[in-house]
Amino acid sequence: MQTNFTTEQLADPDVAASEKILRACVHCGFCTATCPTYVLLGDELDSPRGRIYLIKQMLEEGKPATRDVTTHLDRCLSCLACMTTCPSGVHYQHLIDHARAHVEETYRRPWHDRTLRALLAFILPHPKRFRVALLGAALARPFRFVLPPGRLRAMLDMARDVPGPDATDRDGVFPALGRRRARVALLAGCAQRVLAPSINAATIRLLTRHGVEVVVTGGCCGALPHHLGKVDPSHELAASLIGQWVAELDGEGLDAIVVNASGCGTQVKDYGWMFRDDPALAKDAARVSLLARDITEFVTTLDLPAPSQGSGLTVAYHSACSMQHGQKITREPKALLQAAGFTVREPLDAHLCCGSAGTYNLLQPAIASQLKARKAATLAATGADLMATGNVGCMTQLADAVGMPVVHTVELLDWATGGPRPEALGSR
Amino acid sequence: MIAMPKPDPQILARRQAIAAQLRTLLPASSVIAETERMRAYESDGLTAYRQVPLVVALPETTQQVADVLRWARREGIKIVPRGAGTSLSGGALPVADAIVLGLGKFKAVLDIDYANRTVTVQPGVTNLAISNAVDAAGFYYAPDPSSQIACTIGGNVAENSGGVHCLKYGLTTNNVLGLEFVTPEGEIVRIGGKHLDSPGYDLLGLLTGSEGLLGIVTEVTVRILQKPETARALLLGFASAEQGGDCVAAIIAAGIIPGGMEMMDRPAIHAAEAFVQAGYPLDVEALLIVELDGCAAEVDHLIGRVEAIAALHGVVVSRVSTTEAERLRFWAGRKAAFPAVGRISPDYYCMDGTIPRAALPRVLAAMRDMSAKYGLGVANVFHAGDGNLHPLILYDANVPGELDRAEAFGADILKLCVDVGGVLTGEHGVGVEKRDLMEYQFDAVDLEQQHRLKCAFDVDLRFNPGKVFPTLHRCAEEGRVHVHRGETRFPDLPRF
Ligand SMILES: Cc1cc2nc3c(=O)[nH]c(=O)nc-3n(C[C@H](O)[C@H](O)[C@H](O)COP(=O)(O)OP(=O)(O)OC[C@H]3O[C@@H](n4cnc5c(N)ncnc54)[C@H](O)[C@@H]3O)c2cc1C
Ligand code: SF4
Ligand code: SF4
Numbered sequence: 003m004q005t006n007f008t009t010e011q012l013a014d015p016d017v018a019a020s021e022k023i024l025r026a027c028v029h030c031g032f033c034t035a036t037c038p039t040y041v042l043l044g045d046e047l048d049s050p051r052g053r054i055y056l057i058k059q060m061l062e063e064g065k066p067a068t069r070d071v072t073t074h075l076d077r078c079l080s081c082l083a084c085m086t087t088c089p090s091g092v093h094y095q096h097l098i099d100h101a102r103a104h105v106e107e108t109y110r111r112p113w114h115d116r117t118l119r120a121l122l123a124f125i126l127p128h129p130k131r132f133r134v135a136l137l138g139a140a141l142a143r144p145f146r147f148v149l150p151p152g153r154l155r156a157m158l159d160m161a162r163d164v165p166g167p168d169a170t171d172r173d174g175v176f177p178a179l180g181r182r183r184a185r186v187a188l189l190a191g192c193a194q195r196v197l198a199p200s201i202n203a204a205t206i207r208l209l210t211r212h213g214v215e216v217v218v219t220g221g222c223c224g225a226l227p228h229h230l231g232k233v234d235p236s237h238e239l240a241a242s243l244i245g246q247w248v249a250e251l252d253g254e255g256l257d258a259i260v261v262n263a264s265g266c267g268t269q270v271k272d273y274g275w276m277f278r279d280d281p282a283l284a285k286d287a288a289r290v291s292l293l294a295r296d297i298t299e300f301v302t303t304l305d306l307p308a309p310s311q312g313s314g315l316t317v318a319y320h321s322a323c324s325m326q327h328g329q330k331i332t333r334e335p336k337a338l339l340q341a342a343g344f345t346v347r348e349p350l351d352a353h354l355c356c357g358s359a360g361t362y363n364l365l366q367p368a369i370a371s372q373l374k375a376r377k378a379a380t381l382a383a384t385g386a387d388l389m390a391t392g393n394v395g396c397m398t399q400l401a402d403a404v405g406m407p408v409v410h411t412v413e414l415l416d417w418a419t420g421g422p423r424p425e426a427l428g429s430r
Numbered sequence: 431m432i433a434m435p436k437p438d439p440q441i442l443a444r445r446q447a448i449a450a451q452l453r454t455l456l457p458a459s460s461v462i463a464e465t466e467r468m469r470a471y472e473s474d475g476l477t478a479y480r481q482v483p484l485v486v487a488l489p490e491t492t493q494q495v496a497d498v499l500r501w502a503r504r505e506g507i508k509i510v511p512r513g514a515g516t517s518l519s520g521g522a523l524p525v526a527d528a529i530v531l532g533l534g535k536f537k538a539v540l541d542i543d544y545a546n547r548t549v550t551v552q553p554g555v556t557n558l559a560i561s562n563a564v565d566a567a568g569f570y571y572a573p574d575p576s577s578q579i580a581c582t583i584g585g586n587v588a589e590n591s592g593g594v595h596c597l598k599y600g601l602t603t604n605n606v607l608g609l610e611f612v613t614p615e616g617e618i619v620r621i622g623g624k625h626l627d628s629p630g631y632d633l634l635g636l637l638t639g640s641e642g643l644l645g646i647v648t649e650v651t652v653r654i655l656q657k658p659e660t661a662r663a664l665l666l667g668f669a670s671a672e673q674g675g676d677c678v679a680a681i682i683a684a685g686i687i688p689g690g691m692e693m694m695d696r697p698a699i700h701a702a703e704a705f706v707q708a709g710y711p712l713d714v715e716a717l718l719i720v721e722l723d724g725c726a727a728e729v730d731h732l733i734g735r736v737e738a739i740a741a742l743h744g745v746v747v748s749r750v751s752t753t754e755a756e757r758l759r760f761w762a763g764r765k766a767a768f769p770a771v772g773r774i775s776p777d778y779y780c781m782d783g784t785i786p787r788a789a790l791p792r793v794l795a796a797m798r799d800m801s802a803k804y805g806l807g808v809a810n811v812f813h814a815g816d817g818n819l820h821p822l823i824l825y826d827a828n829v830p831g832e833l834d835r836a837e838a839f840g841a842d843i844l845k846l847c848v849d850v851g852g853v854l855t856g857e858h859g860v861g862v863e864k865r866d867l868m869e870y871q872f873d874a875v876d877l878e879q880q881h882r883l884k885c886a887f888d889v890d891l892r893f894n895p896g897k898v899f900p901t902l903h904r905c906a907e908e909g910r911v912h913v914h915r916g917e918t919r920f921p922d923l924p925r926f
Binding site: 025026030031032033034040041043046051052055059070074087088090091092 | 462704771773776
């Protein structure tokens with residue numbers, strides 16, 4: 003596509019990178035078809051091609067973002083379905099990231115929006131703060147029905163039953179059982195630790211039982227503030243993680259950096275790009291990205307033994323956007339579940355987002371709840387016994403809507419190879 | 431560049447008032463009148479042409495369409511219909527003093543009737559969504575434009591779109607059974623139904639391919655087919671495009687009608703392979719994808735025959751799909767070939783002409799010369815089975831002059847198509863892109879007759895103005911076209 007940037011504008015490396023992305027777009031419109039917001043709203047402005055156009059205009063004019071542009075960019079889920087669909091290789095992820103940063107820098111949001119975003123960026127990346135906030139919200143929950151459906155209610159909905167911290171959920175080294183085959187770092191995560199501590203527990207059990215030493219390192223990967231366009235806080239969080247991992251890498255060494263929330267995995271795999279112009283961190287960030295693996299990618303290399311229990315159930319597998327579009331991991335999770343004795347079914351329109359998308363369900367509740375209902379209906383239609391996915395955000399989004407137990411893929415793999423039955427399954 | 435009609439300054443001046451009136455007919459979110467937001471609608475799949483519209487209207491119901499059109503008629507406001515905006519001929523290109531009427535919100539599948547083998551949908555439903563809706567029951571909708579993932583059935587009807595399977599199963603026009611459409615007066619009319627033929631004139635055939643010039647399609651009933659018991663695709667690689675072309679002619683001459691028969695040249699093969707990793711051979715000059723469908727024994731037999739014919743024409747690589755997934759992968763690369771070319775060139779200009787199959791070697795050779803003359807690369811994708819060429823002229827819109835050269839190159843290709851006994855378009859429509867070449871194909875009498883038809887539907891010429899026909903004389907002035915013995919065609923016609 004034709005672009006109009008001056009040489010001065012192109013001197014800014016971020017603008018130059020975005021210009022390259024824009025030029026790759028040939029305006030064929032293929033991406034509109036798989037974009038959840040275009041499917042729902044039918045307006046070019048709420049499609050990837052329309053957003054690319056809005057971003058092009060905003061960057062070319064070099065002016066502050068307007069309310070209109072912000073509205074349409076805010077509606078983007080960053081689900082990256084458009085990238086899977088685009089034959090021309092347009093890197094929408096980096097383009098929208100740049101645009102969100104530009105919006106955050108140049109547009110003054112109405113105070114309630116501003117406050118909510120600041121609050122989310124302050125609370126969510128920090129498990130302690132999040133736990134306290136959820137407890138407060140849980141107290142307020144009985145009153146949620148008097149609220150109009152919207153942001154506040156969406157937030158209170160999250161405050162279902164907050165589990166206590168899991169005993170195994172601490173930073174530190176978990177040695178391999180038996181002969182050590184590998185040593186990996188496990189990203190401890192932030193919100194996931196609070197909402198579903200059982201995931202890390204299952205991951206650690208699964209890995210250590212199969213001869214992998216696990217170093218659990220704490221911290222938020224920065225994706226939450228990143229998607230809010232808050233560059234500095236997200237880079238700070240990322241830098242701290244990079245520091246911890248490089249210390250391990252250069253110390254006892256790591257065979258992989260394992261991530262069990264695909265939203266975070268997408269982010270960690272992008273560190274190399276995020277810090278590409280940072281002389282101090284570029285090299286380390288690239289090293290980290292290169293070693294990052296989704297848990298299912300890593301477990302695939304382990305050749306798990308045949309299942310010892312749990313077989314016979316039918317699983318509806320929900321592929322998180324960050325898994326299938328962000329990281330292009332589509333085969334491994336299903337293959338592992340099948341090998342572990344489960345029958346795997348996929349919902350119709352499996353490429354569409356469930357509406358969770360980080361903080362999206364809190365910021366855009368109207369669109370998010372439509373996507374949630376759609377996804378829940380297609381998952382329920384599979385007639386499966388339970389639902390599995392690889393991202394905690396989708397789990398919280400869908401738990402009360404699909405009418406079946408919701409678990410993380412790794413909990414099933416752990417169970418099948420000798421771990422405890424996932425709690426969400428109850429005693430059925 | 432092709433000139434568009436001069437906008438009416440009085441209409442332009444009333445933009446905000448017009449938007450306000452539209453807001454009384456449509457939900458507020460369905461009316462877009464800010465330049466910044468309208469810019470996303472300024473072009474379709476032909477990005478060389480761009481124009482910010484007067485207003486964008488996105489109605490949600492047929493009644494709203496009728497209300498808008500009745501009001502627009504009263505106010506004398508022009509209308510440009512738009513589906514998904516994937517047209518490659520600028521069919522959905524806005525006009526400065528016209529409302530873009532988008533059908534993006536018409537997304538419902540209204541009726542699936544397996545007994546009658548029909549599906550009725552709203553016009554904004556994508557081509558692929560129709561097949562997906564009946565897939566589980568073993569059916570599909572046959573015409574499959576490469577853009578099928580995104581293009582709408584309304585757009586398909588307007589362009590009479592084709593696809594890789596049209597060789598055997600026909601174009602859109604052969605698969606549409608009924609339409610609901612709203613006339614430029616705002617009257618809701620139904621044509622056809624679930625049956626194959628209707629009494630009276632074939633209005634269905636008339637509206638199919640009318641490029642948004644005659645009204646707004648608001649509902650479409652199509653025929654669906656049972657999926658063939660077996661379908662397998664062959665990849666055949668050749669050391670030259672001529673050999674590939676000869677092989678195509680020989681297959682047809684042998685009385686075989688493949689489900690699809692497509693050809694790509696080296697640049698197209700490389701670009702497509704980079705996107706889908708279909709396993710295309712990268713060291714051949716031409717690749718044929720030939721699909722054979724039917725019962726298993728028939729398919730096996732035909733594959734054998736096609737392989738034998740290919741061998742006679744110097745095939746260097748031959749592979750048959752062994753699984754359904756592999757067959758789909760073979761096609762996925764072909765279907766993504768245009769935009770995949772975006773990987774090797776920032777912009778491309780996609781041509782669409784049709785030639786008698788036998789003329790292929792001559793046309794290819796001439797195109798190579800033109801490529802050298804204009805200094806622009808070209809990637810070729812053909813619906814080889816029916817002689818429909820899609821040369822993609824590679825250019826860089828950021829380099830001054832390249833677009834003009836690409837357009838001149840394109841015009842030369844299309845004239846060549848006509849000269850060898852072919853036609854200007856295969857399936858992408860005339861739009862703005864080929865409008866001024868219509869005189870190269872048709873004489874004054876032909877054009878005059880087509881204009882009369884337009885006037886029968888749209889007396890004040892408000893629908894998709896500036897598209898398809900090179901002239902803009904009013905409906906009352908019929909018969910004023912003169913031809914000066916073919917020296918120059920239509921010298922006295924008003925140009926925009
Ligand atoms: C990468 C790529 C590949 C393509 N491959 C093919 C191919 O293989 N075969 C092929 O035939 N075409 C192909 N096309 C062209 C294009 O996709 C088709 O012409 C398609 O039918 C256009 O549909 P649309 O919904 O995008 O319509 P638009 O582009 O929005 O509009 C096309 C025309 O239809 C009119 N129109 C749209 N909707 C309506 C309606 N409801 N009522 C009345 N008029 C309407 C518009 O005014 C315009 O004139 C391709 C395009 C691209 C970008
Ligand atoms: S990231 Fe998702 S929501 Fe955003 S434009 Fe792409 S497909 Fe649409
Ligand atoms: S699919 Fe890719 S090239 Fe086509 S419009 Fe979307 S981003 Fe642009």
